[in-house]
Structure formats: C-alpha cells, structure tokens
Amino acid sequence: xxxxxxxxxxxxxxxxxxxxxxxxxxxxxxxxxxxxxxxxxxxxxxxxxxxxxxxxxxxxxxxxxxxxxxxxxxxxxx
Amino acid sequence: xxxxxxxxxxxxxxxxxxxxxxxxxxxxxxxxxxxxxxxxxxxxxxxxxxxxxxxxxxxxxxxxxxxxxxxxxxxxxxxxxxxxxxxxxxxxxx
Numbered sequence: 001x002x003x004x005x006x007x008x009x010x011x012x013x014x015x016x017x018x019x020x021x022x023x024x025x026x027x028x029x030x031x032x033x034x035x036x037x038x039x040x041x042x043x044x045x046x047x048x049x050x051x052x053x054x055x056x057x058x059x060x061x062x063x064x065x066x067x068x069x070x071x072x073x074x075x076x077x078x
Numbered sequence: 079x080x081x082x083x084x085x086x087x088x089x090x091x092x093x094x095x096x097x098x099x100x101x102x103x104x105x106x107x108x109x110x111x112x113x114x115x116x117x118x119x120x121x122x123x124x125x126x127x128x129x130x131x132x133x134x135x136x137x138x139x140x141x142x143x144x145x146x147x148x149x150x151x152x153x154x155x156x157x158x159x160x161x162x163x164x165x166x167x168x169x170x171x172x
Contacts, residue, residue, distance in 0.1 A: 008096040018107060025111060032157045033118060036150065044126060044146040048153075056153050060160035 035059035119150050 039055035048056070094102070127142035
C-alpha cells in the first residue's frame with residue numbers, strides 16, 4: 001500500500017467522522033437494547049402501542065438526563 | 079481475499095488511493111454495523127418469540143419474529159430521534 005495515502009487530510013477527516021459516527025451508533029444501539037427490555041414487555045405486535053412508543057422515547061431521554069447527573073456528581077467530587 | 083489488489087501497481091504490489099481506501103473502509107464498516115445489528119435483533123427476538131423451542135419453527139413463531147424485527151427497527155428509530163432531540167436541547171446549556 002502506498003504509505004502517502006495514509007497521511008492524507010481527507011482520510012484523517014473521514015476517520016474522525018467515522019469515529020464519531022461509531023460512538024453515536026454504539027450509544028443508540030445500547031440505549032435501544034436497554035429501553036426495549038424495559039418497555040416492550042409483551043409479544044411484539046404489528047405496531048407499537050402509544051404507551052410503548054412513549055416509553056421508548058422517555059427511556060432514551062431519561063437515560064441521557066441520568067448520564068448528565070452522574071457526570072456532574074462525579075465532577076463535583078473531584 | 080483479493081480486494082486489495084485493485085491498485086495500479088505494475089508488478090502486482092497493491093497501491094490504494096485515498097478514495098479507494100475510504101470506499102473500502104466504508105463498505106467494511108457498513109458490513110460490521112449490519113452484523114452487529116443482526117446479532118442484537120436475533121437475541122431480542124429469540125427471547126420474545128421462541129418461548130418453548132419445538133422440533134420446528136411454528137407459524138406463529140415465524141410471524142412473531144417478522145413483527146419483532148420490524149418493531150426493533152422502529153424502536154431504534156424512536157430512540158435515535160429522542161437522543162437527537164435531547165442533544166439539541168442540551169447544547170443550549172453549554
């Protein structure tokens with residue numbers, strides 16, 4: 001492989017973008033997994049009930065709230 | 079795997095341009111994401127739909143699996159959207 005292709009700023013930019021995308025993807029995947037377990041308690045139907053979809057949305061948001069609280073708390077301890 | 083030998087090296091040594099490298103990485107990433115997703119969906123839907131494994135996959139089990147896959151994809155969308163909205167409003171605090 002031609003080593004100069006590895007140094008290109010285009011490649012660096014692409015890799016940084018993909019790193020960010022991967023982090024977001026991981027967060028979404030983890031959250032979906034956790035919230036699915038919490039919210040979808042019965043056999044999957046042809047569509048979500050309104051309480052199921054509300055639960056999923058709330059779950060994700062509360063998780064983020066909690067993350068903020070935890071971060072601030074840990075920061076205040078240092 | 080000869081996916082690296084598309085370059086223009088005369089003596090057979092592979093030379094990849096940056097664009098080719100980026101394309102390859104994109105394709106591999108997409109594949110990895112798809113496999114990861116499949117793994118999770120498989121686990122979740124097995125849990126929900128195959129409660130008593132029989133000697134073959136029943137009709138109700140098959141349709142449950144179909145619905146489960148659709149629902150899980152939908153759930154991923156709902157969560158992603160909620161996350162996106164949450165991060166938008168939080169950026170106002172920082």
